[in-house]
Amino acid sequence: MDYDGLGSAQGDRTLNERLAMDRFLADVERRAFRIADIAVRNADDALDIVQDSMMRFVRRYSAKPENEWAPLFFRVLRNRIIDHQRGQSVRGRVMAWFSRPDDDREDPVASAPDPSMRNPEQQAGLDDAMSALEQAVGELPERQREAFLLRTMEGLDVADTATAMGCSDGSVKQHYYRAVRSLRAALGDHWS
C-alpha cells in the first residue's frame, strides 16, 4: 500500500482547504469590517467582531460547500454584532444602576473619548457624502441596515440575504425596500 501517496493526498487536501478558506476570508474581511464598523461605530470593536466571526465560522462551517459560505459567514457576523450590542446594553444598564443621582463624581463613561470619533487623518479621508451615507445607514433600524448592506455592499441575492438574516425572502425585500426609500429621503442632496 502506498502510504506516502496517501499522506501526500491528505496533505494536498488540507492545503487546498486552507487556500480556499484563505481566499474566501480575504475576499469578505474588508466589507465585513465595514459592516461591523457601521453597526457598532467603533473600529476596535468592529475588528474584534470580525476576528471572532472568522474563528467561529471556520470552526462551525468550514466543512460546508464553498457556495454556502458567504451567507453563513454573514449570519455569524450578524449574530456577533447583535451579541455585542446586547452586551453593551447590559453593561450600560449596570453602569446606570451603580450611578447615583446625588453622586458628584465625574462619570468615567460619559467623560471617556467617543470611540466613534475618528482622528483628523481618518476624518479628512472621508468626504461629506460618505460621512452622511455612513451615518444614515448606521441610523437605520437593525433589520433594514442588515438588508441594505448585505444586498448593496456585499452583493448577496435575496435568498442568501434571507439565510444570513434568518428570515424569509419576503422580509428581506420589505426591509431592503424600506431602507432604500429611507436613505434616499435622508440623503437626497448628497446622492441624487
Place this chain on the structure above:
Amino acid sequence: MSERPDNKSNALNSAEDEFARKTGRRLRQSADELDAATLSRLNRARQRALDELPRARGDGFGWWVPAGVTALVAAVAVGVWQAGGPVEGPTQIAPMTADEVADFDMLLDDGELEMLEDLEFFAWLAQADMEAAG
C-alpha cells in the same frame, strides 16, 4: 393593518435602484480604502482563524466538550436563578419569548462565559430593584 411582506409595492423604481447601486458602489469602495493598520489586523485575524481549520476538520470532540459543559452550566444556573428557592410541587415553566430565547442563545455561545459567571449578580440586582420599588 399589516403589510404583505412580499408584493409588488416592494419593487424599487429605477431612480431608487440607481441610488442603491451608487451607494453600494461607494460603500464597497470605502472597504477597499481601509488604512494599512486595519488591513494588517484583519490579516492577522484571518491567519488566526485559519489556524482553527485542523480542529474544525479533525477532532470534533474537542469542540463539543466545552460546548456541552457550557450548556450544562447554563441549564443549572438558569434553573437556580428562576426557581429562587426550594420548589414546592410541580412548577409550570412559562414559554420563553423570542427575546429570551435569543438571550439564552447568547449565554450559551462560547465566549460569553463571563455572563454566566455574572448570572448570580444579575439575579441579585433584579431582586434589589424589586425591593427598592417596594
